[in-house]
Amino acid sequence: MNKASTLALSSILVAGGFLAGRSLPGSAAATAPGARKVLYWVDPMHPAYRSDRPGTAPDCGMQLEPVFADGGPAPGAAAALRPAGTVTMGAELRQLQGVRVGTVERAPGAQGLRLLGRVVPDETRVYTVNAAMEGSLRALSGVTTGSFVRKDEWLGSFFSADIRTPLQAYITALDVQDQDPLARARNGVSVAAGTSASRSAQFSVERLRGMGMSSRQIEELRRTRDIPLTIDIRSPADGLVLARNASPGQKFEKGAEWFRIANLERVWIVADLLERDAALVKPGAKARVAFPGEPASLTGTVSAVPPWFDPASRTLKLRLEVENRGAALRPDMFVDVELAGERPAATTVPVDALVDAGLRKTVFVERGEGTYEPRRVETGWRSGDRVEIVRGLDPGERIVVSGTFLVDSESQLRSAAAGVHGAAATDPVCGMEVDEARARAAGNVVEHDGKRWSFCSETCRTRFQATPERWATGGAGAEPGRDAVTARSVREGGR
Numbered sequence: 001m002n003k004a005s006t007l008a009l010s011s012i013l014v015a016g017g018f019l020a021g022r023s024l025p026g027s028a029a030a031t032a033p034g035a036r037k038v039l040y041w042v043d044p045m046h047p048a049y050r051s052d053r054p055g056t057a058p059d060c061g062m063q064l065e066p067v068f069a070d071g072g073p074a075p076g077a078a079a080a081l082r083p084a085g086t087v088t089m090g091a092e093l094r095q096l097q098g099v100r101v102g103t104v105e106r107a108p109g110a111q112g113l114r115l116l117g118r119v120v121p122d123e124t125r126v127y128t129v130n131a132a133m134e135g136s137l138r139a140l141s142g143v144t145t146g147s148f149v150r151k152d153e154w155l156g157s158f159f160s161a162d163i164r165t166p167l168q169a170y171i172t173a174l175d176v177q178d179q180d181p182l183a184r185a186r187n188g189v190s191v192a193a194g195t196s197a198s199r200s201a202q203f204s205v206e207r208l209r210g211m212g213m214s215s216r217q218i219e220e221l222r223r224t225r226d227i228p229l230t231i232d233i234r235s236p237a238d239g240l241v242l243a244r245n246a247s248p249g250q251k252f253e254k255g256a257e258w259f260r261i262a263n264l265e266r267v268w269i270v271a272d273l274l275e276r277d278a279a280l281v282k283p284g285a286k287a288r289v290a291f292p293g294e295p296a297s298l299t300g301t302v303s304a305v306p307p308w309f310d311p312a313s314r315t316l317k318l319r320l321e322v323e324n325r326g327a328a329l330r331p332d333m334f335v336d337v338e339l340a341g342e343r344p345a346a347t348t349v350p351v352d353a354l355v356d357a358g359l360r361k362t363v364f365v366e367r368g369e370g371t372y373e374p375r376r377v378e379t380g381w382r383s384g385d386r387v388e389i390v391r392g393l394d395p396g397e398r399i400v401v402s403g404t405f406l407v408d409s410e411s412q413l414r415s416a417a418a419g420v421h422g423a424a425a426t427d428p429v430c431g432m433e434v435d436e437a438r439a440r441a442a443g444n445v446v447e448h449d450g451k452r453w454s455f456c457s458e459t460c461r462t463r464f465q466a467t468p469e470r471w472a473t474g475g476a477g478a479e480p481g482r483d484a485v486t487a488r489s490v491r492e493g494g495r
Helices: 005-024 025-031 091-097 161-176 182-187 199-211 214-225 273-281 404-417 436-441 458-466 467-474 484-493
Strands: 038-042 065-068 100-104 105-120 126-129 133-138 154-159 231-234 239-244 257-262 266-273 286-290 298-302 308-310 315-323 334-350 353-356 358-367 371-376 378-383 386-391 398-402 424-428 433-435 446-449 451-454
Touching: 038 467, 105 273, 161 199, 161 214, 182 446, 199 214, 266 273, 266 334, 273 315, 273 334, 273 378, 286 315, 286 371, 298 334, 334 378, 334 398, 353 404, 371 404, 398 404, 433 436, 436 451, 446 458, 446 467, 451 467
Parallel strands: none
Antiparallel strands: 038 065, 100 398, 105 266, 105 334, 126 257, 133 154, 154 231, 239 257, 266 315, 286 298, 286 334, 298 315, 308 315, 334 386, 353 358, 358 371, 358 398, 378 386, 424 433, 446 451
16 A cells, blocks of 8 residues: 555544544544533432443433533433323324313212112002901912902901901990990899990901901991801902912911002012112102013102111112002012212212323323323213213313323333333332332332332332331422422432
């Protein structure tokens, strides 16, 4: 190679080295005209860690931030303080994916309740026909369980030797009552002290009724004065026979039940009510009662009797009273019950705004134009397309209400890139979201006051253990992401 070629090659190498030197980050920041001078790089979560070159923090994997000689903030420092999973989207992308935001509201809400109910007889309209003495059944009608009967309809007859004496006493009382008082005195017939002939006859009537004798047969006895061999059993009311426990020739003891009859002109509906919905139902409220799949309906009224708890179904039993003309509702039928109620004022969001992953429920809060921050919330009741937020949101905040699924997908990718792969927890010291599984594996977990706390590094864990009451009752991570400036001031100056 000649001398000229050697000189040319040396010039190229020198120029290349000069250009390469200008491209180094530290050199560019220090020597470029108008550029801000970088003193060193720090971990945004732990400013005590310094590096003479850019990169990632060894403890939590976050991008190191430059510290400038003029003391001004680093570009993008606020973004570094946002929780893992924060998404920033341009206007075109938001429009393409249908992302819309809405305002969190606190207001009362009307809610319709649809309950499953079962028809039961009104207890005040159930009649039991039973035996008032020992005896035997001599004859029975063809009435069976499920038959409709009319009041005073003949159901059967029985024989009992115990009723003969009361029958004779009634006839005697009638004879005395029919005699002229002067004739009674001539014949030496006297009436017990403190009563009269008519009162004595009435007492005998009540005694016979108590022994199961019907008013119709008593009237026949008064008219004929002929003691019957058997006593009739008659229906006490119009209604449906719920049970028949009688057969011809059957011997019975005192108190034995022959028939049980329910009047169905008014019935009860017992509906299953969740405990959280009990406050929506007021006594006297009207309800629509209908058969499943049929348009015809009846109107029911919520009873004044409070709902009672059923441990078998773990629900409250709500009673409604229904006028049942035509006996359309029969015992043990199932019906649909519709009630209108109004919930007290509550913070609510659309159901589509909520990402429900079982134990973890998340919404995306707008933190600037096109920037959405994931935030955990606790939910209460759901009604229609609204869900109550018990904790985690304040009225007036703006959240994503449409396109939430796409925002959540992007958020999960961002979380994974930040090193949060599993269930996320908030470091109470620095406010950073950390992977609970990684924190456990690294030993950066502390049990305090019955709660498990996860930390991004040993430094944060040590600071927490030194003064746990300070951090557990509202340190930098008490409300992650709500105020990045406050969180940073606590991290850097709250020593």
